[in-house]
Amino acid sequence: AMAEKGQRILIVGCDPKADSTRLMLHSKAQTTVLHLAAERGAVEDLELEEVMLTGFRGVRCVESGGPEPGVGCAGRGIITAINFLEENGAYQDVDFVSYDVLGDVVCGGFAMPIREGKAQEIYIVTSGEMMAMYAANNIARGILKYAHSGGVRLGGLICNSRKTDREEELITTLASRLSTQMIHF
Template structure:
């Protein structure tokens, strides 16, 4: 690979970003140095890579101000290095603050200067919060992918995320359809991608193997490496790695979005 890939994965809460990120990282780990940075205050991105929840940067900094690399970086499956930014207790403080603090600490520790082959950021889709825009605004990530299903609220969030990407003039690499099994789902997501000037770069089918893997705190690639589901993640990882087709999205306004979605009723 000629240059490292710095990828941000956005999407509505609960849409499957963390599952997508961890399985992408597991796929890349076969022949690449990979760093995963969890930017969701739930701090659950890396659980299936490390096999447990790891301490967050915010939690560590409460205990020691001079945190070192070994305090915040944890090795996971396939040698993937894992970090969780963390966040405040629900209802207390700014959730995006953890992302800002984490990025600055990782910079100070010169983690980025080692330039891993792949860096993946798992980011909550609330782009109105400055903290969650940090991976894009501060040029940590070069390309963005949005995870969505064909459900109204997931696509509504994806459209809002597109507005943030457009405002920050970032590169949207495509839409990842994480299927929920609804009627005409892929058709809906493909048309959404077309409407905003992008494309569907990968389709992940709904599978019980995902939940079975996560119960054991493992990725699908580790728990069921020979499964069709694992192969879907490998195909997605290859598509993202080889992608050189990026756009600044053209999101729909509220009325346009509702009209688009009504077309599938």
């Protein structure tokens, strides 16, 4: 919706499954920063254009990727990818950046956009399903931990309705307990 209103958007997928940008790229899989870095030998050997694709309505899309299962740390990979993006000017000329992070993992790497001041205001997209609310609660706790030092705040919850029983009531209650608001249902 923001892209349709002329806003310049960057989506950074921070999920090892690398599925955050697939719909924006018309169902095409995207090569991840970590995969290309492993092929080339180092992240410094990459060019921004290789990992940042343009999708629907000009939305720029990047997937950080993750390590081989059982080897390495997904959070460390996110830190590597975000630092690469920053060093190569990916954040220039954008109005909004969306980080799609796992909320059910409490690893510090997943909190990097919050911890290092990469975000000023955070909106959590959730649903009335138990695991989605659990993830939203974890993300909110991470925001609270860094709110004073990083200047970030929770802007509210956006419900991506799954049409579960009492979903609006559950999200409204969760928002209240997190001292925020439901922005959209």
